[in-house]
Amino acid sequence: MSNELFQKLGGEAAVNAAVDVFYRRVLSDDRISDFFDDVDMERQAAKQKAFLTMAFGGPVHYTGADMRKGHAHLVARGLNDSHFDAVVDNLVAALQELNVPAELIAEVGAVCETTRNDVLGK
Amino acid sequence: MTQLHFNEATYQCEAGESVLDALTRQGVAVPYSCRSGVCQSCMMQSADANVPGAAQHGLKSTLQAQNYFLACACHPVEDMTVCLADSSDKLLQATVSAIRPLNNEIMCVGLDCPSLQDYRAGQFINLYRDAGFSRSYSLASVPSDSYLRLHVRRLPDGRMSNWIHDELKIGDNLYISAPLGSCFYLPGAEEQALLLIGTGSGLAPLMGILRDALNRQHAGEIHLYHGSRDTAGLYLVEELRELAAHYSNFHYTPCVSGGTATTGCQTGRAVDIALAEHPDLTGWRVFLCGNPNMVKSARKKAYLARAAMNDIYADAFVAAVN
Incomplete structure (x- = not known):
């Protein structure tokens, strides 16, 4: 969760480039698109941007409690590890599509991993 | 230090403090999530165009044009008058100046509203039959037209739409809200499809x-x-x-x-x-x-x-x- 990672990835411009590629993939993925179907897409896109900023090690300040509260309604609908994995898969694929070096993708994946238990309410 | 006017009360905003932090510190409930100027949960609106540019970063251009801003990213440089997004409740008097069917189910209603000169074509208003009973209708007119135009579709059990279709007549007075919504055209990017x-x-x-x-x-x-x-x-x-x-x-x-x-x-x-x-x-x-x-x-x-x-x-x- 270093600011260094955020700078290496290219900062906010990189988030802006990645968010559409990532979110289009999520919406097209039958494993998880239902979880994203009820919500206001515009608010959701802004939240995806906040999520990517965090995953890139950038300046957003979600706490574990924020993560639990924000996803509790989805956990109640059955959100589990397979869905979490699918979201990470899509993020990895989006970054590969944007030719991000593999070692940086691995770092982003590691940041995501630190949120797993809070997101899934474990 | 600057002052924030909100809901007819005044709150102090310390140097370096965001509007969100200042209001929540003083007990005002403002919805928020990321506190980093990204998620747009804490969107508010300023009465004046004195919003710092950084507080509008990432917002749709139609929202920027209406002085919407993100409270968590807003560090005021002068006193501001602010409200939560979409909490405008000022009512304007209007008179029916035209009414004609566009087809079997849609009526065009023309409204003369002298106090409403400035709106964006495509925004909507809430039309009041009486104080507690309103419905939203979009503006089909442009500000240079001589009156506002609404297209009212008759709904099977629609109390408002059936009243408009069956009883409303030229010369009737009613009340409408100020224009709302951010689905409208903005100039710039003239080549865009x-x-x-x-x-x-x-x-x-x-x-x-x-x-x-x-x-x-x-x-x-x-x-x-x-x-x-x-x-x-x-x-x-x-x-x-x-x-x-x-x-x-x-x-x-x-x-x-x-x-x-x-x-x-x-x-x-x-x-x-x-x-x-x-x-x-x-x-x-x-x-x-x-x-x-x-x-x-x-x-x-x-x-x-x-x-x-x-x-x-x-x-x-x-x-x-x-």
């Missing part, structure tokens, strides 16, 4: 947006797809064909989803026909108005067709519960 998709009386805001864009000499291609179940539900067909004949960059496609289309109409859902003809919306500006399910599905389809989220403007006509 515009895609307008509407169903039923969703044509109302699109008429305003279309005429506004043409009046402002929008140079890019403008494609309007108006959908209805049958040809009887289409309206303003001749007016739109005349506009298409007059402006070479404007293209009009009426669409009929059930039954057989007559000459000049396409058969199928408006959104499907539009996206079949324009599968790649990279760089387009998209306006979607009407049936909520259509708007929701069209928004997703337009985004997946590579329209940018900030270039998709939508107005879903959610039916009120009587």
Whole structure:
């Protein structure tokens, strides 16, 4: 969760480039698109941007409690590890599509991993 | 230190403090999430145009134009008067100046409202039959028209729409809210292609947006797809064909989803026909108005067709519960 990672990835411009590629993939993925179907897409896109900023090690300040509260309604609908994995898969694929070096993708994946238990309410 | 005026009270904002931090510290409930200027949960509106640029970063241009800002990213440089997003409740008096049917189910209502000169074509107003009873209608007129125009569709059990169709007459007085909503045309990017998709009386805001864009000499291609179940539900067909004949960059496609289309109409859902003809919306500006399910599905389809989220403007006509 270093600011260094955020700078290496290219900062906010990189988030802006990645968010559409990532979110289009999520919406097209039958494993998880239902979880994203009820919500206001515009608010959701802004939240995806906040999520990517965090995953890139950038300046957003979600706490574990924020993560639990924000996803509790989805956990109640059955959100589990397979869905979490699918979201990470899509993020990895989006970054590969944007030719991000593999070692940086691995770092982003590691940041995501630190949120797993809070997101899934474990 | 600056002062924040909110809900008729005044709050201190310390140097370096955000509007969000200042208000929540003093007990005002403002919704928020990321506190980093990204998630847009804490959006508020300023009464004046004195919003620091950083506080509008990432907001849609139509929201910026109306002085919306993110409270967590707003460090005031001078005193501000602010409110939560969409909490405007000022009412304006209006008089019915015209009323005529556009087809079997849609009535055009003209309203004379001298105190409402400044609005954006495509915004909506709440129309009040009495103090506790209102419905939202989009503005089909442009500000240079002599009166406001609404397209009111008769709903089977619609208390407001049946009253408008059966009883409202020229000279009647009623009240309307100030204009609301951020689905409208903004000048700039004159070369950008515009895609307008509407169903039923969703044509109302699109008429305003279309005429506004043409009046402002929008140079890019403008494609309007108006959908209805049958040809009887289409309206303003001749007016739109005349506009298409007059402006070479404007293209009009009426669409009929059930039954057989007559000459000049396409058969199928408006959104499907539009996206079949324009599968790649990279760089387009998209306006979607009407049936909520259509708007929701069209928004997703337009985004997946590579329209940018900030270039998709939508107005879903959610039916009120009587």
